[in-house]
Amino acid sequence: MKKMNDELKPKALIVGVNLRNDKNFSYSIEELKNLVYACNMDVVGVITQNLENINKPYYIGTGKIEDINIGINQCQADIVVFDNELSPVQLRNLEKKLNISILDRTGLILEIFRSRAKTKEAKLQVELAKLEYSLPRLVGLHDSLGRQAGSSTLSNKGSGEKKIELDRRKIENKIYELKKRLDELEKIRNNQKKRRKNSNIPIVALVGYTNAGKSTLMNAYIDTYKKDEDKKVYEENMLFATLDTTVRNIEISENKNILLSDTVGFVSKLPHSLIKAFRSTLNEIKDADLILHVIDYSDEKYEEYEKVTTNTLKEIGVDESIPIIKVYNKSDLMLDRLPLVEDKNTIYISALKRYGIYELSKLIENILFKNYIKCKMQIPFQDGDILSYLNDNAHIINTKYNEQGTLIELECKPQDYSKYKKYVV
Ligand SMILES: Nc1nc2c(ncn2[C@@H]2O[C@H](COP(=O)(O)OP(=O)(O)OP(=O)(O)O)[C@@H](O)[C@H]2O)c(=O)[nH]1
Ligand SMILES: [Mg+2]
Structure with a gap:
């Protein structure tokens, strides 16, 4: 019996284009299915097409669009997920023809990342990636708004274009702000890295x-x-x-x-x-x-x-x-x-x-640690500080005490070996 939860999950129809008989194609579709599940959706169907070249306005061939429409109805799909990255124009054209939400592979992965991000830095990074991705796609979102022919200045544009331009500026400002905050976090990270290197x-x-x-x-x-x-x-x-x-x-x-x-x-x-x-x-x-x-x-x-x-x-x-x-x-x-x-x-x-x-x-x-040198050192009693340094920094294999002090068998860094060569026996 299907769980209640499963029934509420959005139903996704997958579409993939196999370009020039790509040997990785079936693997790519399998992987996309897993990504769809990871995004908490169900896969209800897969439609594929073999092509030599993509059809620029729609990515897929024009004839295939009708098949997808039939597929959407048959499977009662809520969303169509494409296996490749779609250009903003392709996304807009397909949305118009299919009248359904469309996600491409990139949009899907970004969505999974968004749902997983927990730390401040991860959240900022995902938000930045999403904005960078959506910026050129703004036109598609506002296509239904009325447009007029106009010059390039904001005041002369139609209401639709004005809205896009304002949104674009808002997003650009936000991107700038996010980058600044991430740069600050990166500085902290770089300091930590320096300390680690040192x-x-x-x-x-x-x-x-x-x-x-x-x-x-x-x-x-x-x-x-x-x-x-x-x-x-x-x-x-x-x-x-x-x-x-x-x-x-x-x-x-x-x-x-x-x-x-x-x-x-x-x-x-x-x-x-x-x-x-x-x-x-x-x-x-x-x-x-x-x-x-x-x-x-x-x-x-x-x-x-x-x-x-x-x-x-x-x-x-x-x-x-x-x-x-x-x-x-x-x-x-x-x-x-x-x-x-x-x-x-x-x-x-x-x-x-x-x-x-x-x-x-x-x-x-x-x-x-392959360049570590295995040796024996005789450390006199009065050089206890060297013995404690080696105890902390070298791999001590064996320790024996004798009349002259401490005899250790050890593996140490080449630098330490040359520094303390006088103790080597
Ligand atoms: N049977 C088995 N399962 C394992 C083993 N190692 C990891 N797993 C399981 O594989 C799943 C993924 O493990 P993670 O350690 O989260 O994988 P990861 O590589 O860190 O994954 P991401 O952070 O998502 O990139 C978990 O359910 C683990 O219990 C293993 O040696 N044997
Ligand atoms: Mg992990």
């Missing part, structure tokens, strides 16, 4: 397709290494549960700390206005010394998701020289499909069940 603790960024388990992995680290319940992050089975960045200092082995950061997830064709508005949140990834690319191995489309993430990293300008570990997550659901031999810098784990966390830490350690 601390010399390597930054490890969790990245990946939305819902891959990044936040769950962050929590697994907090659980395993910090035992600090209230510092956990929000994890949830929904697209875009996380919209901001959280950083935690984790000691993955004695005196080897990392700054682990969890941030917003990706989806294919992430709208440009969002990438622009979320610039400062996404910039956190650019500063990383190591990227953990988290992949939901239990999803049959995981290879597609992998590509989406790799492409998005390129798009936001992440340096290709940053090392990446591929973390195949949710392996607890795939125990019969685990490879016998893992590739280099690849690991199969379960963030939820906490399987493979220690092994992942070892991989991280091998990359970030």
